[in-house]
Amino acid sequence: MNITHTHSPRVVPSTDPRDPEWDAWVARHPQPHPEQSSGWGDAQRIRGWEPCRWTLREGDRLLGGVQVLVRPAPRLGHVAYIQRGPLLLEEAAHLAPLLLQTLRTAAAQRRWAYLSMVLPYQGGPSEAALRAAGYFPQPALLPPQTSEAATLVVDLTPPEEEILARMRRTTRRYIRQGQERGLLIRSGSESDLDTFGQLMLALCARRGVRSNIPAGEFLHRVWQAFHPGGHIRLFLAQHDARPIAGLIVLALGTWARAWRIGWSGEAPDLRPNESLYWAAMRWARESGHRHFDFMGFETNLARALAEGRQPSPSSLSSLAQFKLGLGGIPMVLRPFQCRFFHPLVQLLLRAGGHRLLDWPPLRRLLPRRLLAGAHAG
Structure with a gap:
Protein backbone atom coordinates (compact mmCIF):
# COMPACT_ATOMS: atom_id res chain seq x y z
CA MET A 1 0.00 0.00 0.00
CA ASN A 2 1.36 3.40 -0.97
CA ILE A 3 1.75 6.24 1.49
CA THR A 4 -1.01 8.84 1.69
CA HIS A 5 0.92 12.07 1.19
CA THR A 6 0.28 14.97 3.54
CA HIS A 7 3.75 16.31 2.77
CA SER A 8 5.71 15.96 -0.45
CA PRO A 9 8.52 13.40 -0.15
CA ARG A 10 11.94 15.01 -0.23
CA VAL A 11 15.56 13.89 -0.14
CA VAL A 12 17.73 15.52 2.53
CA PRO A 13 21.55 15.30 2.76
CA SER A 14 22.97 14.03 6.04
CA THR A 15 26.25 15.84 6.56
CA ASP A 16 27.33 14.83 10.08
CA PRO A 17 29.98 12.07 10.37
CA ARG A 18 27.63 10.25 12.75
CA ASP A 19 23.86 10.29 12.35
CA PRO A 20 22.10 8.61 15.32
CA GLU A 21 18.63 9.03 13.80
CA TRP A 22 19.68 7.30 10.56
CA ASP A 23 21.52 4.54 12.42
CA ALA A 24 18.49 3.81 14.61
CA TRP A 25 16.30 3.66 11.48
CA VAL A 26 18.73 1.26 9.76
CA ALA A 27 18.69 -1.00 12.85
CA ARG A 28 14.86 -1.15 12.74
CA HIS A 29 14.72 -1.86 9.01
CA PRO A 30 13.84 -5.46 7.99
CA GLN A 31 17.22 -5.57 6.17
CA PRO A 32 19.50 -3.81 8.70
CA HIS A 33 22.83 -3.94 6.91
CA PRO A 34 25.69 -2.50 9.02
CA GLU A 35 27.40 -1.18 5.88
CA GLN A 36 24.65 1.44 5.62
CA SER A 37 25.26 2.83 9.13
CA SER A 38 27.04 6.14 9.58
CA GLY A 39 29.58 4.49 11.89
CA TRP A 40 30.63 2.15 9.07
CA GLY A 41 31.04 5.07 6.71
CA ASP A 42 33.08 6.99 9.26
CA ALA A 43 35.37 3.98 9.81
CA GLN A 44 36.02 3.77 6.05
CA ARG A 45 37.66 7.21 6.02
CA ILE A 46 40.93 5.64 7.18
CA ARG A 47 40.94 3.65 3.91
CA GLY A 48 40.46 6.69 1.71
CA TRP A 49 36.69 6.55 1.32
CA GLU A 50 34.51 9.60 1.92
CA PRO A 51 30.94 8.77 3.01
CA CYS A 52 27.95 10.68 1.61
CA ARG A 53 24.43 10.11 2.87
CA TRP A 54 20.92 11.12 1.84
CA THR A 55 17.66 10.41 3.66
CA LEU A 56 14.21 10.19 2.10
CA ARG A 57 11.54 11.89 4.21
CA GLU A 58 7.88 12.74 4.26
CA GLY A 59 7.44 15.47 6.84
CA ASP A 60 9.46 14.32 9.85
CA ARG A 61 9.16 10.64 8.94
CA LEU A 62 12.12 8.71 7.57
CA LEU A 63 11.12 6.49 4.65
CA GLY A 64 14.51 5.44 3.32
CA GLY A 65 17.95 6.57 2.36
CA VAL A 66 21.35 5.61 1.09
CA GLN A 67 24.97 5.88 2.14
CA VAL A 68 27.59 6.09 -0.62
CA LEU A 69 31.35 5.69 -0.25
CA VAL A 70 33.40 7.79 -2.68
CA ARG A 71 37.12 7.93 -3.46
CA PRO A 72 39.30 9.52 -6.15
CA ALA A 73 40.33 7.44 -9.15
CA PRO A 74 43.25 8.62 -11.34
CA ARG A 75 42.11 10.14 -14.67
CA LEU A 76 38.50 9.22 -13.95
CA GLY A 77 37.36 11.66 -11.30
CA HIS A 78 35.79 9.59 -8.53
CA VAL A 79 34.33 6.12 -8.08
CA ALA A 80 31.32 5.59 -5.83
CA TYR A 81 30.23 2.46 -4.01
CA ILE A 82 26.95 1.60 -2.29
CA GLN A 83 27.11 -1.39 0.04
CA ARG A 84 23.71 -2.98 0.68
CA GLY A 85 21.58 0.00 -0.20
CA PRO A 86 19.52 2.00 -0.88
CA LEU A 87 17.22 1.01 1.98
CA LEU A 88 13.51 1.78 1.69
CA LEU A 89 10.41 0.98 3.66
CA GLU A 90 8.23 -1.41 1.65
CA GLU A 91 5.46 1.20 1.51
CA ALA A 92 7.92 3.72 0.03
CA ALA A 93 9.34 1.46 -2.70
CA HIS A 94 7.66 3.57 -5.39
CA LEU A 95 9.84 6.52 -4.29
CA ALA A 96 13.08 4.78 -5.30
CA PRO A 97 13.37 6.91 -8.49
CA LEU A 98 13.62 9.99 -6.28
CA LEU A 99 16.71 8.57 -4.55
CA LEU A 100 18.20 7.40 -7.85
CA GLN A 101 17.76 10.88 -9.32
CA THR A 102 19.55 12.31 -6.27
CA LEU A 103 22.49 10.01 -6.99
CA ARG A 104 22.56 11.14 -10.62
CA THR A 105 22.61 14.79 -9.55
CA ALA A 106 25.37 14.11 -7.02
CA ALA A 107 27.40 12.32 -9.69
CA ALA A 108 27.26 15.37 -11.94
CA GLN A 109 28.12 17.79 -9.16
CA ARG A 110 30.89 15.69 -7.59
CA ARG A 111 32.46 14.16 -10.72
CA TRP A 112 31.57 10.54 -10.11
CA ALA A 113 32.63 8.50 -13.12
CA TYR A 114 31.28 5.15 -11.99
CA LEU A 115 28.99 3.81 -9.28
CA SER A 116 28.72 0.21 -8.08
CA MET A 117 25.57 -0.73 -6.18
CA VAL A 118 25.48 -3.88 -4.06
CA LEU A 119 21.77 -4.12 -3.28
CA PRO A 120 20.19 -5.16 0.03
CA TYR A 121 19.44 -8.86 0.41
CA GLN A 122 15.77 -8.07 -0.21
CA GLY A 123 13.91 -4.92 -1.20
CA GLY A 124 15.55 -1.75 -2.44
CA PRO A 125 14.90 -0.28 -5.90
CA SER A 126 13.02 -2.50 -8.34
CA GLU A 127 14.63 -3.80 -11.51
CA ALA A 128 12.41 -1.47 -13.55
CA ALA A 129 13.47 1.58 -11.52
CA LEU A 130 17.14 0.65 -11.90
CA ARG A 131 16.87 0.14 -15.67
CA ALA A 132 15.02 3.42 -16.09
CA ALA A 133 17.79 5.21 -14.17
CA GLY A 134 20.54 3.79 -16.40
CA TYR A 135 21.83 0.95 -14.19
CA PHE A 136 22.68 -2.49 -15.55
CA PRO A 137 23.91 -5.78 -14.04
CA GLN A 138 27.55 -5.42 -13.21
CA PRO A 139 29.95 -7.42 -15.43
CA ALA A 140 32.36 -9.69 -13.59
CA LEU A 141 35.29 -7.58 -14.80
CA LEU A 142 34.21 -4.50 -12.85
CA PRO A 143 34.56 -3.96 -9.11
CA PRO A 144 33.70 -4.96 -6.48
CA GLN A 145 34.84 -8.46 -7.35
CA THR A 146 34.79 -9.90 -3.83
CA SER A 147 31.32 -9.06 -2.50
CA GLU A 148 29.18 -12.12 -1.93
CA ALA A 149 26.50 -12.94 -4.50
CA LEU A 333 21.24 -12.44 -3.70
CA ARG A 334 20.21 -9.83 -6.25
CA PRO A 335 22.78 -9.08 -8.97
CA PHE A 336 25.12 -6.17 -8.37
CA GLN A 337 24.27 -3.06 -10.39
CA CYS A 338 26.49 -0.36 -11.84
CA ARG A 339 26.31 2.86 -13.79
CA PHE A 340 28.70 5.10 -15.70
CA PHE A 341 27.82 8.78 -15.67
CA HIS A 342 29.70 10.16 -18.67
CA PRO A 343 27.10 10.87 -21.42
CA LEU A 344 29.20 9.29 -24.18
CA VAL A 345 29.78 6.14 -22.13
CA GLN A 346 26.05 5.90 -21.40
CA LEU A 347 25.30 6.28 -25.12
CA LEU A 348 27.76 3.50 -25.96
CA LEU A 349 26.26 1.22 -23.33
CA ARG A 350 22.72 1.79 -24.60
CA ALA A 351 23.98 0.79 -28.05
CA GLY A 352 25.11 -2.57 -26.67
CA GLY A 353 28.63 -1.62 -25.65
CA HIS A 354 28.09 -3.13 -22.22
CA ARG A 355 29.07 -6.46 -23.78
CA LEU A 356 32.60 -5.09 -24.12
CA LEU A 357 32.78 -4.95 -20.33
CA ASP A 358 32.77 -8.75 -20.25
CA TRP A 359 35.84 -8.82 -22.53
CA PRO A 360 38.92 -9.84 -20.47
CA PRO A 361 41.47 -7.77 -22.49
CA LEU A 362 39.60 -4.66 -21.37
CA ARG A 363 41.01 -5.23 -17.88
CA ARG A 364 44.40 -3.96 -19.12
CA LEU A 365 42.81 -0.70 -20.25
CA LEU A 366 41.03 0.10 -16.99
CA PRO A 367 42.90 1.93 -14.23
CA ARG A 368 44.24 -0.48 -11.64
CA ARG A 369 42.85 1.70 -8.87
CA LEU A 370 39.34 1.19 -10.26
CA LEU A 371 39.69 -2.59 -10.38
CA ALA A 372 41.47 -3.10 -7.08
CA GLY A 373 40.29 -0.28 -4.87
CA ALA A 374 36.54 -0.23 -5.12
CA HIS A 375 35.74 -2.80 -2.45
CA ALA A 376 35.30 -1.36 1.00
CA GLY A 377 35.22 -4.64 2.87
Whole structure:
Protein backbone atom coordinates (compact mmCIF):
# COMPACT_ATOMS: atom_id res chain seq x y z
CA MET A 1 0.00 0.00 0.00
CA ASN A 2 1.36 3.40 -0.97
CA ILE A 3 1.75 6.24 1.49
CA THR A 4 -1.01 8.84 1.69
CA HIS A 5 0.92 12.07 1.19
CA THR A 6 0.28 14.97 3.54
CA HIS A 7 3.75 16.31 2.77
CA SER A 8 5.71 15.96 -0.45
CA PRO A 9 8.52 13.40 -0.15
CA ARG A 10 11.94 15.01 -0.23
CA VAL A 11 15.56 13.89 -0.14
CA VAL A 12 17.73 15.52 2.53
CA PRO A 13 21.55 15.30 2.76
CA SER A 14 22.97 14.03 6.04
CA THR A 15 26.25 15.84 6.56
CA ASP A 16 27.33 14.83 10.08
CA PRO A 17 29.98 12.07 10.37
CA ARG A 18 27.63 10.25 12.75
CA ASP A 19 23.86 10.29 12.35
CA PRO A 20 22.10 8.61 15.32
CA GLU A 21 18.63 9.03 13.80
CA TRP A 22 19.68 7.30 10.56
CA ASP A 23 21.52 4.54 12.42
CA ALA A 24 18.49 3.81 14.61
CA TRP A 25 16.30 3.66 11.48
CA VAL A 26 18.73 1.26 9.76
CA ALA A 27 18.69 -1.00 12.85
CA ARG A 28 14.86 -1.15 12.74
CA HIS A 29 14.72 -1.86 9.01
CA PRO A 30 13.84 -5.46 7.99
CA GLN A 31 17.22 -5.57 6.17
CA PRO A 32 19.50 -3.81 8.70
CA HIS A 33 22.83 -3.94 6.91
CA PRO A 34 25.69 -2.50 9.02
CA GLU A 35 27.40 -1.18 5.88
CA GLN A 36 24.65 1.44 5.62
CA SER A 37 25.26 2.83 9.13
CA SER A 38 27.04 6.14 9.58
CA GLY A 39 29.58 4.49 11.89
CA TRP A 40 30.63 2.15 9.07
CA GLY A 41 31.04 5.07 6.71
CA ASP A 42 33.08 6.99 9.26
CA ALA A 43 35.37 3.98 9.81
CA GLN A 44 36.02 3.77 6.05
CA ARG A 45 37.66 7.21 6.02
CA ILE A 46 40.93 5.64 7.18
CA ARG A 47 40.94 3.65 3.91
CA GLY A 48 40.46 6.69 1.71
CA TRP A 49 36.69 6.55 1.32
CA GLU A 50 34.51 9.60 1.92
CA PRO A 51 30.94 8.77 3.01
CA CYS A 52 27.95 10.68 1.61
CA ARG A 53 24.43 10.11 2.87
CA TRP A 54 20.92 11.12 1.84
CA THR A 55 17.66 10.41 3.66
CA LEU A 56 14.21 10.19 2.10
CA ARG A 57 11.54 11.89 4.21
CA GLU A 58 7.88 12.74 4.26
CA GLY A 59 7.44 15.47 6.84
CA ASP A 60 9.46 14.32 9.85
CA ARG A 61 9.16 10.64 8.94
CA LEU A 62 12.12 8.71 7.57
CA LEU A 63 11.12 6.49 4.65
CA GLY A 64 14.51 5.44 3.32
CA GLY A 65 17.95 6.57 2.36
CA VAL A 66 21.35 5.61 1.09
CA GLN A 67 24.97 5.88 2.14
CA VAL A 68 27.59 6.09 -0.62
CA LEU A 69 31.35 5.69 -0.25
CA VAL A 70 33.40 7.79 -2.68
CA ARG A 71 37.12 7.93 -3.46
CA PRO A 72 39.30 9.52 -6.15
CA ALA A 73 40.33 7.44 -9.15
CA PRO A 74 43.25 8.62 -11.34
CA ARG A 75 42.11 10.14 -14.67
CA LEU A 76 38.50 9.22 -13.95
CA GLY A 77 37.36 11.66 -11.30
CA HIS A 78 35.79 9.59 -8.53
CA VAL A 79 34.33 6.12 -8.08
CA ALA A 80 31.32 5.59 -5.83
CA TYR A 81 30.23 2.46 -4.01
CA ILE A 82 26.95 1.60 -2.29
CA GLN A 83 27.11 -1.39 0.04
CA ARG A 84 23.71 -2.98 0.68
CA GLY A 85 21.58 0.00 -0.20
CA PRO A 86 19.52 2.00 -0.88
CA LEU A 87 17.22 1.01 1.98
CA LEU A 88 13.51 1.78 1.69
CA LEU A 89 10.41 0.98 3.66
CA GLU A 90 8.23 -1.41 1.65
CA GLU A 91 5.46 1.20 1.51
CA ALA A 92 7.92 3.72 0.03
CA ALA A 93 9.34 1.46 -2.70
CA HIS A 94 7.66 3.57 -5.39
CA LEU A 95 9.84 6.52 -4.29
CA ALA A 96 13.08 4.78 -5.30
CA PRO A 97 13.37 6.91 -8.49
CA LEU A 98 13.62 9.99 -6.28
CA LEU A 99 16.71 8.57 -4.55
CA LEU A 100 18.20 7.40 -7.85
CA GLN A 101 17.76 10.88 -9.32
CA THR A 102 19.55 12.31 -6.27
CA LEU A 103 22.49 10.01 -6.99
CA ARG A 104 22.56 11.14 -10.62
CA THR A 105 22.61 14.79 -9.55
CA ALA A 106 25.37 14.11 -7.02
CA ALA A 107 27.40 12.32 -9.69
CA ALA A 108 27.26 15.37 -11.94
CA GLN A 109 28.12 17.79 -9.16
CA ARG A 110 30.89 15.69 -7.59
CA ARG A 111 32.46 14.16 -10.72
CA TRP A 112 31.57 10.54 -10.11
CA ALA A 113 32.63 8.50 -13.12
CA TYR A 114 31.28 5.15 -11.99
CA LEU A 115 28.99 3.81 -9.28
CA SER A 116 28.72 0.21 -8.08
CA MET A 117 25.57 -0.73 -6.18
CA VAL A 118 25.48 -3.88 -4.06
CA LEU A 119 21.77 -4.12 -3.28
CA PRO A 120 20.19 -5.16 0.03
CA TYR A 121 19.44 -8.86 0.41
CA GLN A 122 15.77 -8.07 -0.21
CA GLY A 123 13.91 -4.92 -1.20
CA GLY A 124 15.55 -1.75 -2.44
CA PRO A 125 14.90 -0.28 -5.90
CA SER A 126 13.02 -2.50 -8.34
CA GLU A 127 14.63 -3.80 -11.51
CA ALA A 128 12.41 -1.47 -13.55
CA ALA A 129 13.47 1.58 -11.52
CA LEU A 130 17.14 0.65 -11.90
CA ARG A 131 16.87 0.14 -15.67
CA ALA A 132 15.02 3.42 -16.09
CA ALA A 133 17.79 5.21 -14.17
CA GLY A 134 20.54 3.79 -16.40
CA TYR A 135 21.83 0.95 -14.19
CA PHE A 136 22.68 -2.49 -15.55
CA PRO A 137 23.91 -5.78 -14.04
CA GLN A 138 27.55 -5.42 -13.21
CA PRO A 139 29.95 -7.42 -15.43
CA ALA A 140 32.36 -9.69 -13.59
CA LEU A 141 35.29 -7.58 -14.80
CA LEU A 142 34.21 -4.50 -12.85
CA PRO A 143 34.56 -3.96 -9.11
CA PRO A 144 33.70 -4.96 -6.48
CA GLN A 145 34.84 -8.46 -7.35
CA THR A 146 34.79 -9.90 -3.83
CA SER A 147 31.32 -9.06 -2.50
CA GLU A 148 29.18 -12.12 -1.93
CA ALA A 149 26.50 -12.94 -4.50
CA ALA A 150 25.00 -15.63 -2.26
CA THR A 151 24.97 -16.47 1.41
CA LEU A 152 23.74 -18.96 3.99
CA VAL A 153 21.34 -17.95 6.75
CA VAL A 154 20.51 -19.88 9.93
CA ASP A 155 17.07 -19.40 11.48
CA LEU A 156 17.66 -18.64 15.16
CA THR A 157 14.02 -18.71 16.27
CA PRO A 158 13.78 -22.44 17.17
CA PRO A 159 15.14 -23.83 20.47
CA GLU A 160 18.89 -24.48 20.62
CA GLU A 161 18.33 -28.22 20.42
CA GLU A 162 16.52 -27.85 17.11
CA ILE A 163 19.22 -25.56 15.67
CA LEU A 164 21.83 -28.15 16.63
CA ALA A 165 19.73 -30.94 15.14
CA ARG A 166 19.76 -29.17 11.75
CA MET A 167 23.56 -29.32 11.70
CA ARG A 168 25.41 -32.27 10.28
CA ARG A 169 26.16 -35.02 12.74
CA THR A 170 29.90 -34.58 12.23
CA THR A 171 29.62 -30.84 12.98
CA ARG A 172 27.82 -31.56 16.26
CA ARG A 173 30.53 -34.07 17.12
CA TYR A 174 33.29 -31.54 16.44
CA ILE A 175 31.60 -29.01 18.74
CA ARG A 176 31.24 -31.59 21.51
CA GLN A 177 34.81 -32.85 21.14
CA GLY A 178 36.20 -29.33 21.28
CA GLN A 179 34.55 -28.81 24.65
CA GLU A 180 35.75 -32.18 25.93
CA ARG A 181 39.35 -31.54 24.85
CA GLY A 182 39.76 -28.20 26.55
CA LEU A 183 38.93 -25.73 23.78
CA LEU A 184 37.74 -22.51 25.42
CA ILE A 185 35.54 -19.96 23.64
CA ARG A 186 35.60 -16.51 25.24
CA SER A 187 34.45 -13.00 24.39
CA GLY A 188 37.16 -10.61 23.28
CA SER A 189 37.62 -6.88 23.75
CA GLU A 190 39.23 -4.12 21.72
CA SER A 191 42.58 -5.08 23.24
CA ASP A 192 42.30 -8.44 21.41
CA LEU A 193 41.81 -6.94 17.94
CA ASP A 194 45.48 -6.95 16.98
CA THR A 195 45.67 -10.64 17.86
CA PHE A 196 42.54 -11.27 15.82
CA GLY A 197 44.05 -9.35 12.90
CA GLN A 198 47.03 -11.69 12.85
CA LEU A 199 44.73 -14.72 12.93
CA MET A 200 42.74 -13.26 10.03
CA LEU A 201 45.85 -12.65 7.92
CA ALA A 202 47.17 -16.13 8.72
CA LEU A 203 43.95 -17.71 7.44
CA CYS A 204 44.07 -15.63 4.25
CA ALA A 205 47.69 -16.66 3.67
CA ARG A 206 46.79 -20.35 3.96
CA ARG A 207 43.92 -19.88 1.51
CA GLY A 208 46.24 -18.07 -0.90
CA VAL A 209 44.18 -14.86 -0.96
CA ARG A 210 44.68 -11.28 0.13
CA SER A 211 42.49 -9.94 2.89
CA ASN A 212 40.15 -7.29 1.46
CA ILE A 213 40.37 -5.37 4.72
CA PRO A 214 43.56 -4.36 6.54
CA ALA A 215 44.38 -5.53 10.02
CA GLY A 216 45.33 -2.87 12.56
CA GLU A 217 43.71 0.54 12.82
CA PHE A 218 40.73 -0.23 10.59
CA LEU A 219 39.56 -3.01 12.90
CA HIS A 220 39.76 -0.60 15.82
CA ARG A 221 37.70 1.98 13.92
CA VAL A 222 34.99 -0.58 13.18
CA TRP A 223 35.00 -1.67 16.82
CA GLN A 224 34.68 1.91 18.04
CA ALA A 225 31.81 2.50 15.62
CA PHE A 226 29.71 -0.48 16.69
CA HIS A 227 30.72 -1.38 20.25
CA PRO A 228 28.98 1.50 22.09
CA GLY A 229 25.61 0.26 20.82
CA GLY A 230 26.42 -3.41 21.45
CA HIS A 231 26.47 -4.17 17.72
CA ILE A 232 29.83 -5.97 17.52
CA ARG A 233 31.14 -9.06 19.27
CA LEU A 234 34.51 -10.80 19.10
CA PHE A 235 34.74 -14.50 19.90
CA LEU A 236 38.13 -16.13 20.49
CA ALA A 237 38.96 -19.84 20.63
CA GLN A 238 41.78 -20.57 23.06
CA HIS A 239 43.92 -23.66 23.52
CA ASP A 240 46.63 -23.87 26.17
CA ALA A 241 45.71 -20.29 27.16
CA ARG A 242 46.56 -19.00 23.66
CA PRO A 243 44.08 -17.66 21.06
CA ILE A 244 44.17 -19.84 17.95
CA ALA A 245 41.03 -18.66 16.12
CA GLY A 246 38.56 -15.78 16.21
CA LEU A 247 35.27 -14.57 14.76
CA ILE A 248 33.84 -11.03 14.62
CA VAL A 249 30.05 -10.71 14.45
CA LEU A 250 28.21 -7.51 13.47
CA ALA A 251 24.64 -7.44 14.73
CA LEU A 252 21.84 -4.97 13.94
CA GLY A 253 18.13 -5.44 14.47
CA THR A 254 17.06 -9.02 13.89
CA TRP A 255 20.25 -9.98 12.03
CA ALA A 256 23.66 -11.12 13.27
CA ARG A 257 26.37 -11.46 10.62
CA ALA A 258 29.65 -13.38 10.69
CA TRP A 259 31.80 -10.54 9.36
CA ARG A 260 35.37 -11.82 9.64
CA ILE A 261 37.08 -15.00 10.82
CA GLY A 262 40.71 -15.85 11.52
CA TRP A 263 42.60 -19.01 12.40
CA SER A 264 46.29 -19.66 12.96
CA GLY A 265 45.96 -23.23 11.69
CA GLU A 266 46.93 -24.64 15.08
CA ALA A 267 45.10 -27.55 16.72
CA PRO A 268 43.10 -28.60 13.65
CA ASP A 269 41.91 -31.70 15.50
CA LEU A 270 39.96 -29.40 17.86
CA ARG A 271 37.97 -27.88 14.96
CA PRO A 272 37.89 -24.43 16.60
CA ASN A 273 35.83 -22.77 13.87
CA GLU A 274 32.77 -24.97 14.38
CA SER A 275 32.81 -24.09 18.08
CA LEU A 276 33.27 -20.39 17.31
CA TYR A 277 30.25 -20.28 15.02
CA TRP A 278 28.10 -22.20 17.48
CA ALA A 279 29.07 -19.83 20.31
CA ALA A 280 28.22 -16.87 18.06
CA MET A 281 24.84 -18.36 17.12
CA ARG A 282 23.97 -18.97 20.77
CA TRP A 283 24.93 -15.42 21.72
CA ALA A 284 22.95 -13.98 18.79
CA ARG A 285 19.86 -15.99 19.68
CA GLU A 286 20.07 -15.05 23.37
CA SER A 287 20.47 -11.39 22.33
CA GLY A 288 17.20 -11.45 20.39
CA HIS A 289 18.51 -11.76 16.83
CA ARG A 290 16.48 -14.01 14.54
CA HIS A 291 18.84 -14.64 11.62
CA PHE A 292 22.53 -15.61 11.53
CA ASP A 293 24.17 -14.67 8.24
CA PHE A 294 27.40 -16.28 7.00
CA MET A 295 28.02 -13.27 4.72
CA GLY A 296 29.16 -15.28 1.75
CA PHE A 297 28.73 -18.59 -0.03
CA GLU A 298 29.52 -20.04 -3.45
CA THR A 299 26.92 -18.59 -5.82
CA ASN A 300 26.55 -21.57 -8.18
CA LEU A 301 26.26 -23.97 -5.26
CA ALA A 302 23.68 -21.78 -3.52
CA ARG A 303 21.63 -21.63 -6.72
CA ALA A 304 21.79 -25.41 -7.13
CA LEU A 305 20.69 -26.03 -3.55
CA ALA A 306 17.89 -23.45 -3.80
CA GLU A 307 16.63 -25.33 -6.88
CA GLY A 308 16.69 -28.64 -5.00
CA ARG A 309 19.78 -30.06 -6.73
CA GLN A 310 22.08 -31.85 -4.30
CA PRO A 311 25.76 -31.90 -5.36
CA SER A 312 27.90 -34.85 -4.40
CA PRO A 313 29.97 -34.32 -1.23
CA SER A 314 33.18 -34.92 -3.21
CA SER A 315 32.42 -31.91 -5.41
CA LEU A 316 32.20 -29.48 -2.48
CA SER A 317 35.08 -27.31 -1.35
CA SER A 318 36.17 -27.68 2.27
CA LEU A 319 34.81 -24.20 3.01
CA ALA A 320 31.40 -25.06 1.52
CA GLN A 321 31.28 -28.30 3.51
CA PHE A 322 32.14 -26.39 6.69
CA LYS A 323 29.37 -23.82 6.19
CA LEU A 324 26.73 -26.32 5.10
CA GLY A 325 27.55 -28.43 8.13
CA LEU A 326 26.30 -25.62 10.36
CA GLY A 327 22.78 -25.88 8.98
CA GLY A 328 22.32 -22.71 6.96
CA ILE A 329 19.73 -22.17 4.24
CA PRO A 330 21.12 -20.88 0.90
CA MET A 331 20.04 -17.44 -0.29
CA VAL A 332 20.91 -16.22 -3.79
CA LEU A 333 21.24 -12.44 -3.70
CA ARG A 334 20.21 -9.83 -6.25
CA PRO A 335 22.78 -9.08 -8.97
CA PHE A 336 25.12 -6.17 -8.37
CA GLN A 337 24.27 -3.06 -10.39
CA CYS A 338 26.49 -0.36 -11.84
CA ARG A 339 26.31 2.86 -13.79
CA PHE A 340 28.70 5.10 -15.70
CA PHE A 341 27.82 8.78 -15.67
CA HIS A 342 29.70 10.16 -18.67
CA PRO A 343 27.10 10.87 -21.42
CA LEU A 344 29.20 9.29 -24.18
CA VAL A 345 29.78 6.14 -22.13
CA GLN A 346 26.05 5.90 -21.40
CA LEU A 347 25.30 6.28 -25.12
CA LEU A 348 27.76 3.50 -25.96
CA LEU A 349 26.26 1.22 -23.33
CA ARG A 350 22.72 1.79 -24.60
CA ALA A 351 23.98 0.79 -28.05
CA GLY A 352 25.11 -2.57 -26.67
CA GLY A 353 28.63 -1.62 -25.65
CA HIS A 354 28.09 -3.13 -22.22
CA ARG A 355 29.07 -6.46 -23.78
CA LEU A 356 32.60 -5.09 -24.12
CA LEU A 357 32.78 -4.95 -20.33
CA ASP A 358 32.77 -8.75 -20.25
CA TRP A 359 35.84 -8.82 -22.53
CA PRO A 360 38.92 -9.84 -20.47
CA PRO A 361 41.47 -7.77 -22.49
CA LEU A 362 39.60 -4.66 -21.37
CA ARG A 363 41.01 -5.23 -17.88
CA ARG A 364 44.40 -3.96 -19.12
CA LEU A 365 42.81 -0.70 -20.25
CA LEU A 366 41.03 0.10 -16.99
CA PRO A 367 42.90 1.93 -14.23
CA ARG A 368 44.24 -0.48 -11.64
CA ARG A 369 42.85 1.70 -8.87
CA LEU A 370 39.34 1.19 -10.26
CA LEU A 371 39.69 -2.59 -10.38
CA ALA A 372 41.47 -3.10 -7.08
CA GLY A 373 40.29 -0.28 -4.87
CA ALA A 374 36.54 -0.23 -5.12
CA HIS A 375 35.74 -2.80 -2.45
CA ALA A 376 35.30 -1.36 1.00
CA GLY A 377 35.22 -4.64 2.87
